[in-house]
Amino acid sequence: MKKIFVLDTNVLLQDPNAIYAFEDNEVVIPAIVLEEIDSKKRNADEIGRNARQFSRMLDGLRSGGRLFEGIELPGGGRLKVELNHRSFAKLQDAFAEVTNDNRILAVALNYHMEQQEKETCRPVIMVSKDTLVRIKADVLGVTAQDYLTDRIVNMPDMYMGYLTIHVHPGVIDEFYTYRLLSVNSLQLSYPLHPHEFVILKDEMGTSKSALLKVDATGRKLEPLFLSNDPIWGIGARNAQQRMALELLLNDEIPIVTLTGKAGTGKTLLTLASGLMKVEDERKYKKLLIARPVVPMGKDIGYLPGEKEEKLRPWMQPIYDNLEFLFDTKKSGDIDKILAGLGSIQVEALTYIRGRSIPGQFIIIDEAQNLSKHEIKTIVSRVGEGSKIVLLGDPEQIDHPYLDASSNGLTYVVERFKDQSISGHITLERGERSHLAQLAADLL
Known part of the structure; x- marks a missing residue:
């Protein structure tokens, strides 16, 4: 009927x-x-x-x-x-x-x-x-x-970027012997995605394990190419953070998405990686960091002062992380450092629409507050030789018409998971402090 x-x-x-x-x-x-x-x-x-x-x-x-x-x-x-x-x-x-x-x-x-x-x-x-x-x-x-047609994926089914597989200990021994493993040798009933991470654990219950990464073709498993050495004073504190750094520092992966609760290290790890690539390795000409003024496109003209003063309240979380990485002692020191370097730019997304951005390491924070159309607008601005990293918590959305299953960040994660140029990790463990982790879990 x-x-x-x-x-x-x-x-x-x-x-x-x-x-x-x-x-x-x-x-x-x-x-x-x-x-x-x-x-x-x-x-x-x-x-x-x-x-x-x-x-x-x-x-x-x-x-x-x-x-x-x-x-x-x-x-x-x-x-x-x-x-x-x-x-x-x-x-x-x-x-x-x-x-x-x-x-x-x-x-x-x-x-x-x-x-x-x-x-x-x-x-x-x-x-x-x-x-x-x-x-x-x-x-x-x-x-x-509810209107569910725009829903991209049910949250329990969202792509995590890694999985744990219990195997015979001989499979783990084979990997350590040859430093390579065929995906077919795992005899899985489901495909693995390019640049997906796999944690192999002994099905016999011993502590034997291995951390591997699917190659760009999706057919082979290989070891992580990075050591666990700190970058800009920041080192991985858990397996997921190490996976994130593997993607962030890989120049062959131009689009990376990181999701997770507050305090899981998304922004700090990404900023440290961007600084290493721009300031140390000179792989990119500039580090561009942007956040949406929620909602994107909202006029900030009602705030007093020049553009930088108006944006400062929205961008303060970025400056807090930069102050930590540069180990500044006094208020205002970070502004002098950024002015002196000239290669680090903090912007609102409102001001990067319509631009073409080549040769830059681009960080888009709070990307869960972007719609599918807005995220397309931003990613399509990425020029030749640039890398873009999208960060956010799909469970923490300020946009009135978006939710965890219909926002732009979730859209990119699901649409790009089969592409050889992308990688994704969901960070689950809070590392800001024990108090912050309890707050994220309990409140």
Whole structure:
């Protein structure tokens, strides 16, 4: 039986093409949704871009008929801009305030009540990214669901970048003898990804183990090419950090993604690697460090001072790590050091759009706050001879329309996991302090 889906504004601002995601069912857009989208179309950020895209698309669909009467969608299904189901009478006993959310809920409730009176009752479903809207719909007796079509992967299934395999001790001995191992010799029922790390453990229960890395072809396992010596005073404190350094210092891997909770060392390890590559090895001309001013594109003009002063509160976590690496003693010393070097640039992502960035070691911190379109915009700026590292915690998102399964960082991790030019590691163990680890786990 065909269903009726009533869409909330946030669904269309997250995915302008959402109207095509409901197969042959009827999609209803309350009139108030158009007003909310119109109020967003002048925004300079991703939300504004999506509002403009949806507006243009809806305008193009008018050629198929009058939207308030309903039109057939090209891929099946039917679209209708609703004008006649706006009565607040059935809603006001539960939610009396006439807010935009309640006006959208009123449309869903009126459709639901109307269908209940028909002999052939069609299910009415409220679709919203807003948790409270879904709860309020449930209170009213209307089925509600999240918009999941934009979900990239279920978090338990997200690519970790490494795995542990229990094998016969003879396999571990073979690796140490020949310093090479065929993936086929492990007799796995699933493929391994290029630059994925493998921890081999003895299935007999002894302490015998080995740490290996899949080569770029995905067919061979090889030893890590780096020693565990500290870089810029920073050494790996656990296996995952050593894996991360292996990717960060490998010039043959131009795109690296690191995820993990606060305190796992993502930013510090990456900055140390970037400084080594730029200042010591001179492999890259410049170290460019950027963070999104959340959300990306948000105007910072309301803050006092020049651009650098306005950006400082957003960039302070970067400066904190740089002060640690340079072992500065006084406030302001790091600014003098950076000014003297000239090869380290700290920027907001707002200012690197439209640029081409060749020959640089690029660090994008807090990348989980970027949408799929924004992450594409950033990665496509990377020029010849550059390396880009994307850092973030998918569980800690400040963007109103993104979650752990639909953000740009998760998108890159999943899309690039089979590519020979990329590598990924999920850092799990906090190394900032025992207190920080407990806070991350317990709070």
